[in-house]
Amino acid sequence: MLSEESGARRLELVKDRSLREKSQDVLLSPKVGKLSPGFILAYTWDPSNPSGESTQTENDPQWNKEPELTSYYTHTCLTFSGNLEELASSSSSSLGLVLPNLTLAGLEYEVFFSSYSNQEYEVFFSSYLNREYKVFFSFTLSSPTPPSRQSTVKRATMGKVFIGILIFAIFFLSFSLHRLYFQESLRHFVQNCIAPTNPKQPVTTPPLETSPPKTELQAQVDAIFDKIEELIPKPTYTHISQTSNGKNSKTSIVNPRGVYCVGEDFVVQVDMYDHAGNKKSYGGDFLRPRLISPNLGAAVSGVVEDFKNGSYHVRFPLYWAGTVNINILLFYPSEGVAAVWRSRHSSQGVIGFQGKFEKSGKTAAATCGFKLPEADGKEICEYKDTLYEEVFECYKVEGFPCESLDEMRGYDLFATYLTPVEKQIFQSSNIVIEIPQSFPSVTVTQCNTSVTLPPKPKCQTGMSSPYPSGYFYGNTWNPVYCSMTAYKTPEMYSNCLQGKDLFLIGDSTLRQFMMHFTEGIKIVKYFRYHYSGWAGWSLALEALNMDKDIYVSYKRHGFPLEHDEFYYFKGDLYTSQQIDLTPGGKNTIFAITMGQHFRQFPLKIFIRRAINIRRALERLFLRSPDTKVIIKTENTRELYAPVERQGDFHGYTQYLVLREVFQGLNVGFVDAWDMTVASGTASVHPPSYTFEGILSLTFSFAC
CATH class of the missing domain: 2.60.40.10 (Immunoglobulins)
Known part of the structure; x- marks a missing residue:
């Protein structure tokens, strides 16, 4: 006869990937003829009982209470370890392990049965549940008279076969009904019942939807987009x-x-x-x-x-x-x-891009874009910045790694999405x-000549810009909310910029600033640049005045850029990245713009870029609150520019985005859109007094 101690067998019940670390032991004594049917073996991790040890007994009135789960997805691992033949041959008992009262209360369940040896078995039950989860077992341990060795072995063998058939039937039924969840369930079984992790950390399973939840940035982008879309008319006409x-x-x-x-x-x-x-x-x-x-x-x-x-x-x-x-x-x-509006959002853009890859003196070109269609046999190189959630793609060229992308060019797709x-x-x-x-x-x-208006405050960053923000009089811009200094001479610019670092980040409408300083009023000289005018448009530029300690830098705002010749691409960083890499300070000035090179693409791309710039500026002001930052809106352009590619309505919606995104931030807001509308400018690079007004307001904020 087996003693009570030696005859005890462990039934381990484990929660949350902790099979070898935490268990709840239930002692099955051979003196017990039968365990009561409906014995609840479900186990729930309790934050108030982090050790995972059971605080209840079979006789506890709360023992049969339905447990509350800490996660939507639960795995229970049930392990029976021992020598079945030894137990079956004992003089006091034989073991018949039957599962007549198996009940799983939930939407779906899976059953897994594995044998580590002929004498050690594990049964795993897992269930997708909305709220509650129970597993009911009845175990029978009885033998009135000691059986013979042969009959005992035979019954034990038949018991094994019966268990296997029953579990296989349950598994097959579960798989048939819930095959969509099978792979997910198996993955979670491996994680929760085998992989060792911290048992104190509850398991959470993401929902089965294919689309990931929106990030905070994407939610902001969508909210601004929806606000703009409400302004779009929905006309009905046939002719x-x-x-x-x-x-x-x-x-x-x-x-x-x-x-x-x-x-x-x-x-x-x-x-x-x-x-x-x-x-x-x-x-x-x-x-x-x-x-x-x-x-x-x-x-x-x-x-x-x-x-x-x-x-x-x-x-x-x-x-x-x-x-x-x-x-x-x-x-x-x-x-x-x-x-x-419909045309703009009918594709990924009306401009195409071609990237040039270079390796060991060899080059190859491939199509690039914000989102490329999957093509048979073509791998895609994804260039993603996870912090800013910015991404573009190129088809991979055989024999060239994705990292070998070196140059880029844009070209007109001559695409139209307009009806006849x-x-x-x-x-x-x-x-x-x-x-x-x-x-x-x-x-x-002038009706009231006796009324004297109070003087306007000096233009400073952080001021709110109304619309209209000012007016021209005598061909000079006059902001209505602040007093602007009209910059007319080279000395005025030199005095403003002396001892300063000026970073111009954007497109050619800010390169126009650099050309004015170097080739116009000549307060700085190009450094390692030997062209003039718009030659070398794709190059980043630097200019210096060593005597007055003036440094001026011009860099592009990064992809996308519409330029039909290949230009060096590796040095291009997004505006937000350039801001993050600059320490800032009281002698640092940023002038930032973007817009003209985004008109060819869906508006959400522009909105995301604008929000990322704002976030980068917020970080800049935390580390260097004295940094001066000026945001210049885009200019209007030629009246009859191609409407789907460069039309001014695209620019107008982007102008509204910039007003929305940068409100309440400590920046100077140069409303170049308002200025170019008021002056009737019909050029993307405004001449004469319109350009002078943009410059004067910019440096009134800066100095």
């Missing part, structure tokens, strides 16, 4: 005759009166008509309004209020005395606005049309 026509549209003065005074608003109503002469019933037209006095060198942008019924109010603030006229352009009809009717909308006779002024010129008077 070009139903679209907005600038020449047929009308203007009128709201509340006309005999005298208009400086400081008041002048409001004009615009009623849109279609080509057939019918009043439009919906809004969404892209209007570009200005109030101008050409003889005074004066101009200001107007603010458009869309009533969504084909009528608009345009408000012009009156900042100067004299004769004024309105200039309101129907830049794109509302039907065209909807078309270019939409293409008619964008004919030159239908866009950038001046709406006729149906009233005579208006005279503005």
Whole structure:
């Protein structure tokens, strides 16, 4: 007869990948004829009992209480170890291990059976559960009379066969019903029942959805995108005759009166008509309004209020005395606005890219882009920055590692996503049309000469920029919210920049700054650059003035860049990366812009880049709060630029993004969009007084 101590066999129940570390022991004594059916063996890790030891007994009234699980996915490992033949041959008992009352309460379950030897077995049960989980077992230990050795061995063998058949049947049923979860379950079994980990750490399993959850950055990008998309009209039309026509549209003065005074608003109503002469019933037209006095060198942008019924109010603030006229352009009809918005988001971009790989003196080229389609037999090199969530791809060239990408160029895909009717909308006779002024010129008077306005504060970073942010008078820009220094001479720039490091990061509209300093007013000299003008556009530039300790650097904002010749690509860093690599300080100035090279791609790419720049600036201000940072919005460009590739409505939506992203940050906001609209500039690189106004406001913030 086996003694109670020697006859005891362990039934180990383990939770969470801790098979060899934690167990709950249940002693099965051969003196017990039968364990009570429904004996609950489910085990739950309890944070208040980190050792994992059981604090309950079989007689405890709470023993049969359904356990609360700490995770949605639970594995229970059930191990029976011992010599079945030895136990079966004992004089007091024989073992028949049966599972007649197996119950799994849950949505799905898997059963795994393994044999480490002829005498050691493990049974694993795992279940996907929403809330609760139980495993019920009945074990029978009985033998009234000592069996013979042969019959005992036979019963033990039959017991093994019965267990195997039963578990295989359960496993097959589970696999048939839940084959979609089988591989996931097996992976978690390996992790939770075999792999050694910290038993105090609860197991969590991600949901089975294929798409990963949004990151905080992606949620921000989507929120801003949705805000912009709400502004896009949704017109319904079938023929070009139903679209907005600038020449047929009308203007009128709201509340006309005999005298208009400086400081008041002048409001004009615009009623849109279609080509057939019918009043439009919906809004969404892209209007570009200005109030101008050409003889005074004066101009200001107007603010458009869309009533969504084909009528608009345009408000012009009156900042100067004299004769004024309105200039309101129907830049794109509302039907065209909807078309270019849809076109922009119908592909990964209308510009293609080609990367050049170099290895051991050999070169090869491959297609690149933000997201490449999978092609048979083609591997894809992914260039991803996980911190900024920026990524682009190139097809891998056989024999060239992904790291050997050296140069890049952009090229026009000559792609269009406009319908035939939409293409008619964008004919030159239908866009950038001046709406006729149906009233005579208006005279503005300085009515209150006795009123003295308080002086405006000096332009400083952190100020909020309204719209319109200023006006031209005498061909000089005048911000309405701060006092700007008009930079007219080289000495003024030299005094501002003396002892300073100026970092220009962006596109050619900031390279224009560098050309002005080196080839225009000549306050610095190029370092290791022997060209002039726009030659060597793709090169990063440096310029110095050793006597006045001035350093000026120009670098591109990184991919994407539209340039049809190969340029050195490895040195390009995203703007946010360049900011992170610069210590900053009171003698450091950043001037940052972007926009023109993003118009060819979906707007979310631009939004992500803008948010990343803001985040990098927030880090910069933490380590160097005295650093001066100026954000310049993009300029308007040529009136009849290709609408899908470079059109100004793309630029306008990006302008709205920059106003949204950088509000509340300690930066100087140079509203170049407002300046170029007010001056009527039709060049991406504005000349003369418009450019001087952009420079003057930039360095009023900087110095």
